[in-house]
Amino acid sequence: MRAFVSVERLRFILNRFRERLWVKPLAMCVLSIGAAFAATLADSALSEQFVPDISQDSIEALLSVMASSMLVIATFSVTSMVSAYASASSTATPRSFTLIVADDSSQNALSTFVGAFIFSIVAITASKNAYFDKTGLFVLFAITVLVFAIVIVKFVTWVDSIARLGRVGSTIEKVEKATAAALERRRREPSLGGVPRGDGPAEGDPVYASSIGYVQQIDMSALSAWAEAEDARVVVDALPGTFASSDRVLAYVRSGAGTERPGGDYSGVVNAFQIGGDRLYEExxxxxxxxxxxxxxxxxxxxxxxxxxxxxxxxxxxxxxxxxxxxxxxxxxxxxxxxxxxxxxxxxxxxxxxxxxxxxxxxxxxxxxxxxxxxxxxxxxxxxxxxxxxxxxxxxxxxxxxxxxxxxxxxxxxxxxxxxxxxxx
The missing domain is CATH 1.20.930 (Transcription Elongation Factor S-II; Chain A)
Incomplete structure (x- = not known):
């Protein structure tokens, strides 16, 4: 049984989260709410005599403009991104979809627009309920101006990015970059950190896949920990990208002395092979x-x-x-x-x-x-x-x-x- 979650598996899980479009916007929403309420900390940290008077009406007017405009821009950005995804799938290949979705520029832009919208709504609500004193209003005004500047810069840079996103040339470039990174990792670690397997037939107990799909990752740390605990040697037979089924051997297991092991519980070996419905670029x-x-x-x-x-x-x-x-x-x-x-x-x-x-x-x-x-x-x-x-x-x-x-x-x-x-x- 696996006693821990290895760094490799955590990295694999984090990379899958990175491909989800909602992760960064959600994080930015939480940060925006924190920024809106952080302004009240200035009321107790700074004296009112050191800050200028800022009209509450002017701040609320700015926040209202931001709230209405950011909702429109966020909707527009989502529409543009969906169009780019459809274009990439139809003009290049559907297999490039995960790379297009994981595009940092688009995710960061959407996160900025949604975060600015949430910030403005929360700040307006807090301001109308007299949540801020004089110092807090000044800090809120400063944060609002900063958010405006970030939104403008991000929108200008994002327009150039979205114009290219989904085009065949841009898609090819993203696929080449992902492939080059995977090839370089495999060139420097041709055996994934293990011992190179010989050309002869593998010996030992065969371990079969428990589910159907593509091998997406091999958790070498977990596999090594299991082999150490069982005093065994594992010969991998299915590299990432291999299609696995109930009759496909994932690995062979033999004792540390090199002799064949009797049948046993090989769930630790099976669990080290991450199997999913699609192939992945990085492994x-x-x-x-x-x-x-x-x-x-x-x-x-x-x-x-x-x-x-x-x-x-x-x-x-x-x-x-x-x-x-x-x-x-x-x-x-x-x-x-x-x-x-x-x-x-x-x-x-x-x-x-x-x-x-x-x-x-x-x-x-x-x-x-x-x-x-x-x-x-x-x-x-x-x-x-x-x-x-x-x-x-x-x-x-x-x-x-x-x-x-x-x-x-x-x-x-x-x-x-x-x-x-x-x-x-």
């Missing part, structure tokens, strides 16, 4: 690659016919794989091993290339400019110092060329693709 680098490929595939559909977007995606994939192929010092890799009782498989580069390039090569086979750009990207990756990257790039270059040979009908187009293909050298 699953391959998901980001799939989403980028999906955006390119939609752009290449006859209904959209936008090869420029597909070419942009290919360029970003080239950048991602180039960063992924950078060598990591052996000492650095060794220092990342924190859980020596857990064996975790690494992600195969060939699998990531399959996720990224197969759909683009298939859907863009009849578009010469996409084929040429894809071949140039694969040629660049084939020159990498990383052997797995070189092999995967050459394999996909041959595969993309074969698809192009079946789809392109003009000999000059085919020659252009062959000339760019590294496998044709």
């Amino acid at each position: 699953d680098p391959r998901f980001g690659l799939c989403v980028l490929a999906e955006i390119a595939g939609r752009a290449l559909s006859p209904a959209v016919n936008d090869p420029g977007t597909a070419i942009s995606v290919v360029s970003r994939l080239l950048r991602l794989f180039t960063d992924w192929s950078q060598p990591v010092d052996e000492a650095t890799l060794f220092s990342t091993i924190q859980f020596d009782r857990i064996e975790v498989p690494t992600i195969a580069t060939r699998d990531m290339f399959d996720d990224a390039f197969t759909a683009i090569a298939r859907d863009g086979a009849g578009t010469v400019e996409v084929c040429v750009r894809l071949q140039k990207a694969l040629r660049s990756l084939a020159a990498s110092e990383n052997a797995e990257t070189r092999d995967a790039a050459r394999y996909h270059a041959r595969l993309a060329l074969e698809r192009a040979e079946h789809a392109l009908r003009v000999s000059a187009d085919l020659e252009a693709v062959r000339g760019a293909c590294v496998a044709a050298d």
Whole structure:
């Protein structure tokens, strides 16, 4: 049984809260109520002779203007954000929705507008009921002016952000950023802090999933604590992004001495695997690659016919794989091993290339400019110092060329693709 909630699981939960649109506005509402009532503390902390006279009517007039305008602006911002979310889902892919919702600029703007509205309502109510003395009214006036300034600055900056939110280019940029972060974490911790798993078949008692869905996260700290308590070794078989069902093995368990364990209570192992209905970006680098490929595939559909977007995606994939192929010092890799009782498989580069390039090569086979750009990207990756990257790039270059040979009908187009293909050298 798990005796604690690890930092990893807490971080995972906090990240899910960050994707909820109501969290920041709720926090800002609480802060706004506190700010409105904090003005009364000045009545006992400062002498009235040190503050100027502020008309209560002028403060209430300002607060009334803020209350009426902020309600309108908050409603407008929600409408604009919903339109941006719908645009991202229809023009890019529904899988980008979580990234669009988690956009800090939009969440902060909505929080500011809602918080200013709540602040004005609470402050008006308190002021009309003579809650503030002379000093409190002055502090309330100062806070009101500050809130006005914050709202104006936030609105001006938010207008620029909302104009871009939901556009294909902005969505691709967000997906690339999330994928790059996930790839960098996995590049530096290829086994999630555990021991790299060997190539042979795993031995031990199989532990099956208790629910159906995608593995979203593996709580390595909790898994290690269970293995320590049970004097066991755990061989992970399902990385984040794996679809789990009742017949899917999550991990194998054997004794610390390496022998197979008799059947036992493996609920601690099962609980360490967070399973949900959707794949997530931060723990699953391959998901980001799939989403980028999906955006390119939609752009290449006859209904959209936008090869420029597909070419942009290919360029970003080239950048991602180039960063992924950078060598990591052996000492650095060794220092990342924190859980020596857990064996975790690494992600195969060939699998990531399959996720990224197969759909683009298939859907863009009849578009010469996409084929040429894809071949140039694969040629660049084939020159990498990383052997797995070189092999995967050459394999996909041959595969993309074969698809192009079946789809392109003009000999000059085919020659252009062959000339760019590294496998044709």
